[in-house]
Amino acid sequence: MKRLAGKNKIDEIIQKTAEKTIFYLEKLGSSPEGMDPRKVFMNASINVTSGFAFEKNYDFEDEEFQKLAEYINEFFKGLTHKSLQQMTWNILPRWICESDFYAKIWYKTPMKHFLDAVPPFHKFIYTMIKEQRKSLDHANPRNYLETLLIDAESDPKWGYFTVVATIVGVFLGASDTLANTMTWLALVLADHPEVQEKMNNEIKAAREIDADLKKENCPFTRFVLLESRRLNSVSDTLPHIVSEDITVKGFHIPRNSQIFGSLAAVMRDPKNFDNPSKFIPDRFIKDGRFENDPKVCGFSVGLRNCIGKSLAIEEYFAFATAMVENFRIKRVAGNMDLAKHAFLRLPIDDIRVQFLRR
Numbered sequence: 001m002k003r004l005a006g007k008n009k010i011d012e013i014i015q016k017t018a019e020k021t022i023f024y025l026e027k028l029g030s031s032p033e034g035m036d037p038r039k040v041f042m043n044a045s046i047n048v049t050s051g052f053a054f055e056k057n058y059d060f061e062d063e064e065f066q067k068l069a070e071y072i073n074e075f076f077k078g079l080t081h082k083s084l085q086q087m088t089w090n091i092l093p094r095w096i097c098e099s100d101f102y103a104k105i106w107y108k109t110p111m112k113h114f115l116d117a118v119p120p121f122h123k124f125i126y127t128m129i130k131e132q133r134k135s136l137d138h139a140n141p142r143n144y145l146e147t148l149l150i151d152a153e154s155d156p157k158w159g160y161f162t163v164v165a166t167i168v169g170v171f172l173g174a175s176d177t178l179a180n181t182m183t184w185l186a187l188v189l190a191d192h193p194e195v196q197e198k199m200n201n202e203i204k205a206a207r208e209i210d211a212d213l214k215k216e217n218c219p220f221t222r223f224v225l226l227e228s229r230r231l232n233s234v235s236d237t238l239p240h241i242v243s244e245d246i247t248v249k250g251f252h253i254p255r256n257s258q259i260f261g262s263l264a265a266v267m268r269d270p271k272n273f274d275n276p277s278k279f280i281p282d283r284f285i286k287d288g289r290f291e292n293d294p295k296v297c298g299f300s301v302g303l304r305n306c307i308g309k310s311l312a313i314e315e316y317f318a319f320a321t322a323m324v325e326n327f328r329i330k331r332v333a334g335n336m337d338l339a340k341h342a343f344l345r346l347p348i349d350d351i352r353v354q355f356l357r358r
Ligand code: HEM
Pocket: 049, 052, 169, 170, 173, 174, 175, 177, 178, 181, 234, 235, 236, 237, 238, 298, 299, 300, 301, 303, 304, 305, 306, 307, 308, 309, 311, 312, 316
């Protein structure tokens, strides 16, 4: 990421994507029935990721973009079952897990979406690789894919498959997480109109200081964004495999076990936050100033924490401020309940939010 600093047009792509997002939120969400904004936010995060990965900025209605979005959405439809299948590998004999019969059983579940999306998604990325190799400048990689291609040439352990799998991982890590973080924010703001007004006033005043909105001029907005991520963190945690035998607080965990730690448990623990289930943006004021709190750990902790954290923070700020500057947000249907999901914390399906132009 450091090698791309200042070279990638990512800030410009984030701003353009924020404008497109506003256009679609108004087009689809201004009527009294409102909308589920997830798809619009998903398109927005996929577009920023394609800016980061390939330096491509799409129109959401572009045919190539729609294909890309479809592969990613299909992956997510089957992801829970893919994870459940992996859990069964912990308990069943290997010959069962590797049999055709067992594979056919899983293909009858929603995991089918995941499996069917893999070949065309990989092919799409191979096409990008071919395109970008033609103009690859080794001294000046312009995007994430180019840095991977350069690394792959100098390391025999890397093959094209590793490059493709890394890009797939970035698209999966970047899209659903940010889309749902934005959706939770829209829902929580709908319940707190006074917070929307306070944010809007702060953003207006900050624009007078500098037309390019600066985070340091928007402390209250940052409290709100952090508090919304704390209260409704999207990822509880991804499954991890234990690489060696370990004992934690008297519990022995053998090598190769699959484990799940809960990030939400840290962020909703009353020992860490007073009234943890309440939305209290001002909880982050320390001596009158904004202070980040590392216990808000939705990007996970440790060596494998989120590689896209700083990009995600930029996108979240840009999309959230654009949304509040342009709209009053109202909830028309649904509530703040959690959807049933194996390891993500997502809003339920039947939410409807109205975006009323200011
Ligand atoms: C609000 C948005 C986001 C949230 C809440 C989030 C959260 C997370 C979490 C919890 C992990 C798991 C870390 C672990 O295994 O312990 C993760 C990993 C990852 N994230 Fe994010 N993420 C976000 C945005 C992004 C973005 C924008 C990118 C792309 C540039 C990205 C790329 C990745 C990748 C590639 C991994 C896997 C890292 C690894 O396994 O080493 N994420 N993210």
